[in-house]
Amino acid sequence: MNCEQARPLLAAYVDGELDTVRMLEMEGHLPACPACTRAVRELQQLQQSLRQESLYHPAPAALRRNVLAELSAQARPEPKPAFWSWFRLVPALSGAMVVCLAALLAVTLNRPSGHEQLTAEIVSSHIRSLMANHALDVVSTDQHTVKPWFNGRVDFAPPVKDLAAQGFPLIGGRLDYLHHRTVAALVFQRNKHIINVFLWPGSEKNSAPSLDSVRQGFNLIHWNQGGMTCWAISDLNPTELLEFTRDFAL
Amino acid sequence: MEARERLPAFEQTVLPHLDAAHNLARWLAGNDQDAQDVVQEACLRAFKFFGGFRGDNPRAWLLAIVRNTFYTWLRQNRPAIPTVELDDAALEVADPAAAGEALQTRQADAETVRRAIAALPVEFREIIVLREMEAMSYKDIAILADLPIGTVMSRLARARKLLQKQLAREYQTGGPS
Incomplete structure (x- = not known):
């Protein structure tokens, strides 16, 4: 190996990157060449200068701690979003909330109140009972037949009266469904007018029968007696119907 | 995992x-903060990708991520500073033999060396750090920095010449001699 060949390889020699053959050749050349020898010593000197301990920047303890803390946080199971982070959604959510609120309001305004719904159900039930001869499950003018019939069919004992003497003969009873529950329905007759009385357990406080409302030409009278909520409905005129309910409530 | x-x-x-x-x-960023x-960010990236690490040289792997993180950071934070043009003319240095005498017999003091390294263009600085301080092989540096091995060798040679020239100048102009 001559100087021309050796010069480009000096750095690799100093860095220990020469293969064995080249390294042996280099070690054969260097003792005979002061210029290359000096270049090698300069490289080695530079290397030593660069490898001074005070030039090295080890990681500060604080950095090590921070890195570990970050990694531990990352390694934790999916963190729940911080409370405040929800507020980033405020613009989107407020829009959605306005829409929801409007929808809710519309539904609420269209929905009948509890009372409205109940009277509507009573009217419907009364009309059904007239339409298809479905008025009666138990056909009897005998209150002692009708009253026991409800045993085992409803979880209460409805008051049953025969008011034939007052001109309101009992003609039977049936089960109906009102106000999200099974109720007792008693059917009375006044001439050709059918009177439905719906009863189910309700307020313990008695109240006198009073005309509640008139819907679709039907009169509805409401009262409480003996822990029962009672409704009477008929196309009978309100005066006679009130007379009937007072007799019933006695 | x-x-x-x-x-x-x-x-x-x-x-x-x-x-x-x-x-x-x-050495790349030039200041502690x-x-x-950069290291904090690089470690988070490394952790994220650690599942895909299959190599046998975790140090080179981590340093590659540090290097990439640094250059990303550099582009975002110091866009005005152009990276060095690696043309040969800029790398013409005097024959080290002319200045070599001053360096031949003793180690340069740390502060002088620090200034000389800091004055290097960043592309040379990283090669010096990887080769001289971390004693990494040419091959590992080539993989780490995604450079051909010949480029690693030429950059290393040029970086050394620049350092020798700089150190020689320091010692000739009232440095601790």
């Missing part, structure tokens, strides 16, 4: 090279 299961392996495999990561970042930001 779940992050929770990954952490112990990461701590054992990668974190022992945190010093090397910080040393490289510190930026260096720590």
